[in-house]
Amino acid sequence: MSPATRTAQKPATPPAQPATPSTGRRLMLLDGHSLAYRAFFALPPENFRTGTGQTTNAVYGFTSMLINLLRDEQPTHLAVCFDVSRTTFRSERYTEYKANRTTTPDDFRGQVELIKEVLHALNIPDLGWRATRRTT
DSSP states (O other), X not given: OOHHHHHHTSOOOOOOXXXXXXXXXXXXXXXXXXXXXXXXXXXXXXXXXXXXXXXXXXXXXXXXXXXHHHHHHOOSEXXXXXXOOSOOHHHHHOTTTTTTOOOOOTTTXXXXXXXXXXXXXXXXXXXXXXXXXXXX
């Protein structure tokens, strides 16, 4: 029997099994600022304003993405994480980190708080962690 024939006759390797059995639980953590910014730049601000002039394009886009994620991924547990400080370990160690980013657009300001109100209404926790300086 040739080596090619022996190789062709080998049984297929069964798919790898998970190391631990699935519990059926699925945790989803979302980067709130990232999704809000993405939504803000995807939708024209002039088309999303309240009667008082508050821009809501990031709120609408964020909520739409959230609904789609809930439908498509069906997590059993969910939380949305937000940055609470501009100082991070990255900016402390690498001064050029985010150096080329422009300032936050005026139309974006205030929308994160509205997004948190939406999350509260949906009983979805929002989490934040303030960066603290470590001493070693």
